[in-house]
Amino acid sequence: xxxxxxxxxxxxxxxxxxxxxxxxxxxxxxxxxxxxxxxxxxxxxxxxxxxxxxxxxxxxxxxxxxxxxxxxxxxxxxxxxxxxxxxxxxxxxxxxxxxxxxxxxxxxxxxxxxxxxxxxxxxxxxxxxxxxxxxxxxxxxxxxxxxxxxxxxxxxxxxxxxxxxxxxxxxxxxxxxxxxxxxxxxxxxxxxxxxxxxxxxxxxxxxxxxxxxxxxxxxxxxxxxxxxxxxxxxxxxxxxxxxxxxxxxxxxxxxxxxxxxxxxxxxxx
Amino acid sequence: xxxxxxxxxxxxxxxxxxxxxxxxxxxxxxxxxxxxxxxxxxxxxxxxxxxxxxxxxxxxxxxxxxxxxxxxxxxxxxxxxxxxxxxxxxxxxxxxxxxxxxxxxxxxxxxxxxxxxxxxxxxxxxxxxxxxxxxxxxxxxxxxxxxxxxxxxxxxxxxxxxxxxxxxxxxxxxxxxxxxxxxxxxxxxxxxxxxxxxxxxxxxxxxxxxxxxxxxxxxxxxxxxxxxxxxxxxxxxxxxxxxxxxxxxxxxxxxxxxxxxxxxxxxxxxxxxxxxxxxxxxxxxxxxxxxxxxxxxxxxxxxxxxxxxxxxxxxxxxxxxxxxxxxxxxx
Amino acid sequence: xxxxxxxxxxxxxxxxxxxxxxxxxxxxxxxxxxxxxxxxxxxxxxxxxxxxxxxxxxxxxxxxxxxxxxxxxxxxxxxxxxxxxxxxxxxxxxxxxxxxxxxxxxxxxxxxxxxxxxxxxxxxxxxxxxxxxxxxxxxxxxxxxxxxxxxxxxxxxxxxxxxxxxxxxxxxxxxxxxxxxxxxxxxxxxxxxxxxxxxxxxxxxxxxxxxxxxxxxxxxxxxxxxxxxxxxxxxxxxxxxxxxxxxxxxxxxxxxxxxxxxx
Numbered sequence: 001x002x003x004x005x006x007x008x009x010x011x012x013x014x015x016x017x018x019x020x021x022x023x024x025x026x027x028x029x030x031x032x033x034x035x036x037x038x039x040x041x042x043x044x045x046x047x048x049x050x051x052x053x054x055x056x057x058x059x060x061x062x063x064x065x066x067x068x069x070x071x072x073x074x075x076x077x078x079x080x081x082x083x084x085x086x087x088x089x090x091x092x093x094x095x096x097x098x099x100x101x102x103x104x105x106x107x108x109x110x111x112x113x114x115x116x117x118x119x120x121x122x123x124x125x126x127x128x129x130x131x132x133x134x135x136x137x138x139x140x141x142x143x144x145x146x147x148x149x150x151x152x153x154x155x156x157x158x159x160x161x162x163x164x165x166x167x168x169x170x171x172x173x174x175x176x177x178x179x180x181x182x183x184x185x186x187x188x189x190x191x192x193x194x195x196x197x198x199x200x201x202x203x204x205x206x207x208x209x210x211x212x213x214x215x216x217x218x219x220x221x222x223x224x225x226x227x228x229x230x231x232x233x234x235x236x237x238x239x240x241x242x243x244x245x246x247x248x249x250x251x252x253x254x255x256x257x258x259x260x261x262x263x264x265x266x267x268x269x
Numbered sequence: 270x271x272x273x274x275x276x277x278x279x280x281x282x283x284x285x286x287x288x289x290x291x292x293x294x295x296x297x298x299x300x301x302x303x304x305x306x307x308x309x310x311x312x313x314x315x316x317x318x319x320x321x322x323x324x325x326x327x328x329x330x331x332x333x334x335x336x337x338x339x340x341x342x343x344x345x346x347x348x349x350x351x352x353x354x355x356x357x358x359x360x361x362x363x364x365x366x367x368x369x370x371x372x373x374x375x376x377x378x379x380x381x382x383x384x385x386x387x388x389x390x391x392x393x394x395x396x397x398x399x400x401x402x403x404x405x406x407x408x409x410x411x412x413x414x415x416x417x418x419x420x421x422x423x424x425x426x427x428x429x430x431x432x433x434x435x436x437x438x439x440x441x442x443x444x445x446x447x448x449x450x451x452x453x454x455x456x457x458x459x460x461x462x463x464x465x466x467x468x469x470x471x472x473x474x475x476x477x478x479x480x481x482x483x484x485x486x487x488x489x490x491x492x493x494x495x496x497x498x499x500x501x502x503x504x505x506x507x508x509x510x511x512x513x514x515x516x517x518x519x520x521x522x523x524x525x526x527x528x529x530x531x532x533x534x535x536x537x538x539x540x541x542x543x544x545x546x547x548x549x550x551x552x553x554x555x556x557x558x559x560x561x562x563x564x565x566x567x568x569x570x571x572x573x574x575x576x577x578x579x580x581x582x583x584x585x586x587x588x589x590x591x592x593x594x595x596x597x598x599x600x
Numbered sequence: 601x602x603x604x605x606x607x608x609x610x611x612x613x614x615x616x617x618x619x620x621x622x623x624x625x626x627x628x629x630x631x632x633x634x635x636x637x638x639x640x641x642x643x644x645x646x647x648x649x650x651x652x653x654x655x656x657x658x659x660x661x662x663x664x665x666x667x668x669x670x671x672x673x674x675x676x677x678x679x680x681x682x683x684x685x686x687x688x689x690x691x692x693x694x695x696x697x698x699x700x701x702x703x704x705x706x707x708x709x710x711x712x713x714x715x716x717x718x719x720x721x722x723x724x725x726x727x728x729x730x731x732x733x734x735x736x737x738x739x740x741x742x743x744x745x746x747x748x749x750x751x752x753x754x755x756x757x758x759x760x761x762x763x764x765x766x767x768x769x770x771x772x773x774x775x776x777x778x779x780x781x782x783x784x785x786x787x788x789x790x791x792x793x794x795x796x797x798x799x800x801x802x803x804x805x806x807x808x809x810x811x812x813x814x815x816x817x818x819x820x821x822x823x824x825x826x827x828x829x830x831x832x833x834x835x836x837x838x839x840x841x842x843x844x845x846x847x848x849x850x851x852x853x854x855x856x857x858x859x860x861x862x863x
Contacts, residue, residue, distance in 0.1 A: 007395055014392070018383045025774030032774070035781035039790060047643070047795045050650060055642040099379060101344050103396055104368035119777075181624040184631045192635055199642035204634070265360060266346040267284065268339065 011113030033122035060137025067131030072157030074123035081115035085168035156246030163253035170260035213245035275318040281349035312504035325495035371441030375453030397444035524581040530574035611709025663726035667719035680763035750836035757843035767854030788814035808839040
């Protein structure tokens, strides 16, 4: 157990040092990530001045959704960088995945340790800032339950996005070319979850409720925190399903990952 | 269980390759049905390797060499047959298996691309859980043997091919594996570098008793290093035995170079052909089956005065080439 | 001239062969278009017109911006950088063609192919799902064509310039990512620029980015006519000219550095 953590830390520190080597490039990366995030929320904030609200949600309330997603996705992206399909795919294609199979260390641990994209810190910071804006604009009636539940929602979101990444990476065992469509689920999914989900059409909502349970990870908990009524008339325990949805997704993803590795070792490259 | 370090029994690996149809109708067929072609990469091979052997594993491209090696290292799951390495089934006990083997691939490095060599090696110490003393001991020994000091601090991506191979060899052996797999270890290297690598491999095998499986296209590697050779082609093991036996059975023409005491006008002899003449020197070619070397020498010395002579075996290259081409082993 | 056309044709054909990538890209574009359309519908609420755009206009906008960014390699174009790092640049520079033009030909080929495969398909899909706006007259279509061509040139010049950073540093990806992200923020590809506060729009107009996406969209939706149209197209031309000059200067400096230092 401890040796696993030790190896992980060593692998990570290599990556960190490699990234800090090119200081200017790293700083520019941070700024780039900041711009990327600012494009999303900044656009919304500026544009919402012209419109009043979005489907009955004020800027502060949307900021809550946005902040949660950005922070969670950013944290996930930081630690699961190795599982980013854009980096994992090329690794498999170049035959470097075999290298991992030849080392007496868990494969999953090696992939996790293969990258830590420090530029994600930018996104995490922005997410926290947007959350701060949200809390400043909206008066949440805090209860002990809410205070305890908030970090759990965040962690469930991280698990959820991590699961999406792992699924995305696993598919690269089958396809010769990278499946660009995975971006729909990872980046598309996170952007989609940043808005109140009742604005979407029925079939889209159903997909993200029953097939990929995204709606329980951000929207429903937000209804709970912001004391808003549920326009979709789900059962009253819906806001508390986020750990189930998040960790369930992660568990399913890991099962698929193991299946993917079995497939890879029986068919070769 | 026998004392062998590797036991392979009727090992098979088949691949299903989907047939791609061409043309307009072909695309439609591709979408509707999936026709598969069965590729028998490894089609029932069996062998045993004892600890301490230095075995050459050769064959033409696509013969099934790398597929076999992948199964032995645990990278690939066989389609059939049995396979034990160190008493384990490689693909079933991955981590336990892998910690006892070392592997060097000529085409790819096992080290971390951006790191200085020494840092890669340090990292391996923790990955393989090598006791610090043993690590230092091995590192010092290999540093000397492979002359690594001049580039220990250089990032792997900046190394020349020869330097990278040496670093990879060191990396593969730091954890004292019982078994070493070498896949094209001298490819692309100049003669001097090749020789250095070969010397190192011999040393490892003789001094440490490390079992070595060598896959290569360079038959002079085999000639200089291996006593035992296995030849694979089209998934089947064509030959498994000693190098000398290979030569015995299959090399056709041998050569005898004779230095006569004087320049004779004609130096013909029965049973052999003169293929070259140069002053007092003549080269004869004779078939192994037709006449033995001593018989030929006897006949020559009966007719001419000989100053010196030399028997030359054909290059193993030629022997193996003959086997591939003429499929001599097909019964 | 002949070489230019040949390169363009080659690149065009090459892009068409990337069937799975094109398909996946199409799916991605469509998804994000729908997403943004949903957001705009929610924003509009009961309003019929905001800042001169009706709801169909706004929805059409989301499809248009997806169609445009498909052919602009908007999220990253690293070809020149890769060529410099791999060393291919040496043989490319020896070709009897200005290096800028060399890459322009290839990029245009790719862009036209993307426009047809992805851009056109998106708009058709949009037309089937939504009630979209269409240009009224042949003249307007012509204006759209011109604006689109110019935006391709502006975008290419900018991307080319960014890639030239590879001549100066062994890892220019950070510079690249920064430069690309800048274009996302200021081009109006998420929301029409006219929805933003005036001070922001004025800021954006100091950059070439609106000329890449916003201008084409506004011309298509008929928001720019007469003198405004001429002005917008003129601005695009101006940026092309400016960026072209800068590219040539930077390229010359870069090549000199390459030749002196040996890469």
